[in-house]
Amino acid sequence: MALKLDSKIPAGALADKWSNHKAAIKVVSPANxxxxxxxxxxxxxxxxxxxxxxxxxxxxxxxxxxxxxxxxxxxxxxQGGINAAKNYQNDNDSVYRLFYDTIKGGDYRAREANVYRLAEVSNLIIDQCVAQGVPFAREYGGLLANRSFGGAQVSRTF
Ligand SMILES: Cc1cc2nc3c(=O)[nH]c(=O)nc-3n(C[C@H](O)[C@H](O)[C@H](O)COP(=O)(O)OP(=O)(O)OC[C@H]3O[C@@H](n4cnc5c(N)ncnc54)[C@H](O)[C@@H]3O)c2cc1C
Structure with missing residues (x-):
């Protein structure tokens, strides 16, 4: 009998699965x-x-x-970079576009709910990386630089 992998993706609409799960998850008291x-x-x-x-x-x-x-x-x-839908270049990027490009770039074989979550938190990931010292390329003015990379139609690679 073939084993079926249970990836434990939460129930609900695609865009809400992980947000709802996070909202309902039990938290640990700071004292504990x-x-x-x-x-x-x-x-x-x-x-x-x-x-x-x-x-x-x-x-x-x-x-x-x-x-x-x-x-x-x-x-x-x-060293190629990390994608995030911050839309700094004002080229119409969005969480959905990043989600779609990533699914397509993975030959439609990735788990959609997890890729959607990745796209959704991509901006936070860049902020966390910056706070923890990842040396991203920057514009001369000091702002984070972007480029188009990996076949994407927008410049979202940090
Ligand atoms: C040349 C190159 C270029 C890349 N460019 C990009 C890019 O531009 N953009 C991008 O998004 N991704 C890129 N990637 C992929 C990306 O770097 C990796 O997917 C990512 O760094 C993996 O991070 P990680 O923390 O999961 O694992 P890793 O960084 O591989 O860390 C694994 C850790 O587990 C430890 N470990 C493993 N086995 C054991 C064990 N048995 N006991 C104890 N410790 C163990 C290792 O010592 C290591 O510390 C690139 C990868 C390569 C090789």
Whole structure:
């Protein structure tokens, strides 16, 4: 019998699935966060940003990696950029356009609800990266620069 993967995507309309889930999720009292140990395996952008954010929230975080230095994760190789629908270039970008381009760029094989959530929080991801020190390219005036990248019709790559 073929195994069916349960990806546990919440119910509801596509654009609301993860927002509704987040609104209904149980939260941990600030007084209790410091009583909880969280173990994170990996210090790339995924693990390191999760560790920094959870540590800032007050949890006891322990991070592990296999390289000589935490910064040697595969993530340091990335240099093309990260897409976000901030529409800084005023070229009619939107969460829906980023969602659509990403689904299309993934040959229609990605999980739509998760890609929609990625597009929806893309702007927050850039803000978080900037706050945590990711050295994005900037315009001469200091603002974050964008370019068109990967076949997109708009300039949304940071
Ligand atoms: C050359 C290159 C260019 C790229 N350019 C882009 C780009 O322009 N834009 C983009 O969006 N993406 C790009 N990517 C992809 C992107 O870099 C990765 O998808 C992303 O960095 C993965 O981040 P991560 O935190 O999930 O994993 P990683 O950065 O790979 O980190 C994995 C971590 O897990 C640790 N680990 C693994 N196994 C164990 C274990 N058994 N025990 C303990 N620790 C373990 C590793 O030591 C490491 O710290 C590029 C990738 C490459 C290689």
């Amino acid at each position: 966060k410091r009583k909880l140990d969280i173990i994170i395996v990996g210090t790339g952008l995924g693990g390191a940003s999760a560790a920094a954010s959870l540590g800032e929230m007050g949890y006891n975080v322990k991070v592990f990696c296999i390289q000589d230095s935490p910064r040697r994760a595969h993530s340091i190789a990335a």
